[in-house]
Amino acid sequence: MNAAIGQLIGVGVGPGDPELMTLKAVRALGAADVIAHFAKAGNNSHARGIACAHFRPDAEELPLLYPVTTEIHRHDAAYRLAIGAFYDESAARVAEHLMAGRTVAVLSEGDPLFYGSYMHLHVRLAHRFPTTVIPGVTGMSGCWSQAGAPIAQGDDVLMVLPGTLSEEDLTRRLAQADAAVIMKVGRNLPKIRRALAAAGRLPRALYAERGTMSDGFVMPLADRPDDKAPYFAIVLVPGWEGTA
Amino acid sequence: MNAAIGQLIGVGVGPGDPELMTLKAVRALGAADVIAHFAKAGNNSHARGIACAHFRPDAEELPLLYPVTTEIHRHDAAYRLAIGAFYDESAARVAEHLMAGRTVAVLSEGDPLFYGSYMHLHVRLAHRFPTTVIPGVTGMSGCWSQAGAPIAQGDDVLMVLPGTLSEEDLTRRLAQADAAVIMKVGRNLPKIRRALAAAGRLPRALYAERGTMSDGFVMPLADRPDDKAPYFAIVLVPGWEGTA
Numbered sequence: 001m002n003a004a005i006g007q008l009i010g011v012g013v014g015p016g017d018p019e020l021m022t023l024k025a026v027r028a029l030g031a032a033d034v035i036a037h038f039a040k041a042g043n044n045s046h047a048r049g050i051a052c053a054h055f056r057p058d059a060e061e062l063p064l065l066y067p068v069t070t071e072i073h074r075h076d077a078a079y080r081l082a083i084g085a086f087y088d089e090s091a092a093r094v095a096e097h098l099m100a101g102r103t104v105a106v107l108s109e110g111d112p113l114f115y116g117s118y119m120h121l122h123v124r125l126a127h128r129f130p131t132t133v134i135p136g137v138t139g140m141s142g143c144w145s146q147a148g149a150p151i152a153q154g155d156d157v158l159m160v161l162p163g164t165l166s167e168e169d170l171t172r173r174l175a176q177a178d179a180a181v182i183m184k185v186g187r188n189l190p191k192i193r194r195a196l197a198a199a200g201r202l203p204r205a206l207y208a209e210r211g212t213m214s215d216g217f218v219m220p221l222a223d224r225p226d227d228k229a230p231y232f233a234i235v236l237v238p239g240w241e242g243t244a
Numbered sequence: 245m246n247a248a249i250g251q252l253i254g255v256g257v258g259p260g261d262p263e264l265m266t267l268k269a270v271r272a273l274g275a276a277d278v279i280a281h282f283a284k285a286g287n288n289s290h291a292r293g294i295a296c297a298h299f300r301p302d303a304e305e306l307p308l309l310y311p312v313t314t315e316i317h318r319h320d321a322a323y324r325l326a327i328g329a330f331y332d333e334s335a336a337r338v339a340e341h342l343m344a345g346r347t348v349a350v351l352s353e354g355d356p357l358f359y360g361s362y363m364h365l366h367v368r369l370a371h372r373f374p375t376t377v378i379p380g381v382t383g384m385s386g387c388w389s390q391a392g393a394p395i396a397q398g399d400d401v402l403m404v405l406p407g408t409l410s411e412e413d414l415t416r417r418l419a420q421a422d423a424a425v426i427m428k429v430g431r432n433l434p435k436i437r438r439a440l441a442a443a444g445r446l447p448r449a450l451y452a453e454r455g456t457m458s459d460g461f462v463m464p465l466a467d468r469p470d471d472k473a474p475y476f477a478i479v480l481v482p483g484w485e486g487t488a
Contacts (some may be wrong), residue, residue, distance in 0.1 A: 003294075004379050010389075012381075012385075014266065018267070019266065019268035019271070020378075020379065021266060021267055022258065022263065022265060022266055022267075022381065022434055023263045023270065024263035024264055027263070074278060100327070111381070111385045111389075112389070113385075113389060114385065114388075114395055115397055115398075115400075119394040119397055119484065122394060123394065126392055131392060133390075133392055134264075134389065135259070135264065135381045135386055135389040135456070136385070137256075137266065137355070137379045137380060138441075141355045141379035141380070141382065142379055144357050144358075144379075145254075145355070145356070145357060145377040145378065145379040146377075148366070148370055148377055149357065150357045150363040150366060150367065151357050152359055152404070153359055153363055154359075154406075155406045155409070156359075156406070156407070157403065157405055157409075157417070158403070158404040159401065159402070159403050159404075160396070160401065160402040160403075160404075162398075162400070162401070163400045164399050166403075168264065173401070173420075176417075193312060195354065212379070240363065241405055
């Protein structure tokens, strides 16, 4: 192995509260030569905001800015081409640093291999460079902890469902789950509410925004109006009612 | 509110590597008056082993030792009575410290509200005492990170399934999942393997033991013989093949 080759580290920075970073993530960021983070063009990286207090003072930052594709539907071939090219180019920029012997930490909100952008670099680079993944506390754990809502116990089946599923599919799956987490809420909220009601799961469902962040909150979904919800809001359906 | 009442803190200590504790967990343990941990009688608490370097030197430890119930099936009424009485008594012991104004941290491997024993205290005490839950990195995150296996992406449906389900039920659910985590492997391993094969998911399935611990390992399930597996082993079925 070429001793001059650098190491790739996928770093989970947790759900939002900087105190929910792991000791391992903090140490990795204090040692990394280069710190890469994904963001939408014109926005700050959330992950950077969580973790920046721990960057090595002379570390080089590598912002990876998503192309603007709001005009294109995400199942469209043009979208897939644009986003694929973006990940290819991002991986090439990271690889350049690794080839020069620099350690590159890639920030990931929550856990890197659980629905994270880091995965797109991982599949392009992990077979070529020494790679470590530092797991993190997921956004969903942050939300159910903030709510104090036991999510699953014993023989419970827990489903993680994207809010993008059809109403019929959501309803059918919710009826078969003991506990559920619905991600990608955003404009899917009215559909998610109808599916929960049809599956008999609306009464216990919770709506969470920015769990563990200073402005985060959790409330019964039944009390939440059907107006605009952010894409990263999640809905929790606790499965366990606490009978021992 | 009575100023003399103590605080209950459910502390997730992560999947095994002490470096995967959060800053928040470390600080909470350094301040707690009493540290409670569950263990089987005659065994050490795994969670205690992960976290003990951070206990306040003069903290009082409160071991909560499960009654020996191996002779009784866990769906048996006698088992449920014995285990319910144990949790009632454990909650009473914790409550005594809280009433005396002491902060009590209850250790939990992984995340406290995700299949953790702490939940049995939470449902008995959180409505009576000020309570905080500190989320942790789950065992499953530890395992897929150690394996470097992206578990779910985009619109993937992820299911967390107990290995105790029937072979028919496991097969049916695995066929409907993009990604899956199967917990409580132990003597269910041969059945889990048959269900994965029937659902066409065996080739990519991974077997993990003690993920992130110094003696932990991950291997293709297809290469793992069907002999004795520990109860806390897990099986991962990654959902995402990395096509951007």
